[in-house]
Amino acid sequence: MLQTALHFSHTLLREIVQPADQVIDATMGNGNDTAFLAELVGKLGKVYAFDVQAAAIQNTEKRLQENQLSEQALLFHQGHETIAEIISPETPIKAAVFNLGYLPKSDKEIITMPDTTRTAIEAILERLVVKGRIILVVYYGHEGGEQELTMVKNFCKALPQRQFNVLSYQFVNQANQPPILYCIEKK
Numbered sequence: 001m002l003q004t005a006l007h008f009s010h011t012l013l014r015e016i017v018q019p020a021d022q023v024i025d026a027t028m029g030n031g032n033d034t035a036f037l038a039e040l041v042g043k044l045g046k047v048y049a050f051d052v053q054a055a056a057i058q059n060t061e062k063r064l065q066e067n068q069l070s071e072q073a074l075l076f077h078q079g080h081e082t083i084a085e086i087i088s089p090e091t092p093i094k095a096a097v098f099n100l101g102y103l104p105k106s107d108k109e110i111i112t113m114p115d116t117t118r119t120a121i122e123a124i125l126e127r128l129v130v131k132g133r134i135i136l137v138v139y140y141g142h143e144g145g146e147q148e149l150t151m152v153k154n155f156c157k158a159l160p161q162r163q164f165n166v167l168s169y170q171f172v173n174q175a176n177q178p179p180i181l182y183c184i185e186k187k
């Protein structure tokens with residue numbers, strides 16, 4: 001069976017993330033990706049995770065504790081647009097993941113936004129190592145979602161081919177606007 005965009009995002013991360021790597025979960029939510037990445041980087045690695053909702057930090061902290069993964073994650077209750085303030089330009093980032101949209105079963109008004117998403121992607125690109133990947137899973141069925149999808153698509157298309165491989169992955173015959181995945185790989 002073909003993988004969903006969410007499942008494929010983990011496949012793309014698992015292919016490259018190694019023990020002791022430093023990685024970013026730009027949209028922590030309930031911590032699915034933070035916990036997944038924390039397992040991959042192990043005790044010598046670090047996951048920098050961001051979210052603007054206090055509940056996201058609480059839920060993720062709990063999840064990490066339950067799985068003995070707290071040591072390898074740093075949780076920031078602030079937007080991913082502040083990545084450049086937290087992570088020095090010399091930090092080698094191996095991978096980053098974004099799940100864009102709103103957190104299911106929570107406040108649908110709190111959504112990721114094109115400008116702040118773009119700021120975060122640009123900051124990560126400056127820190128991304130060769131063969132590193134940024135993965136964006138874009139949910140766009142909600143109000144404002146199309147604008148963010150357009151920004152991500154245009155941003156990805158404009159990246160120079162000599163420096164980056166860029167992939168998009170989507171099901172083209174599914175109802176209800178399934179998410180679209182983009183993967184930016186630094187050559």
Ligand SMILES: C[S@@+](CC[C@H](N)C(=O)[O-])C[C@H]1O[C@@H](n2cnc3c(N)ncnc32)[C@H](O)[C@@H]1O
Pocket residue numbers: 026027028029030031032033034050051052053056078079080081099100101102103104110111112113116
């Ligand atoms: C689709 S959910 C992420 C789901 C998450 N990956 C998980 O495993 O549960 C999007 C998340 O982005 C968060 N968010 C919105 N604006 C943000 C920003 N500027 N910086 C970081 N996170 C933001 C929302 O609060 C929400 O939790």
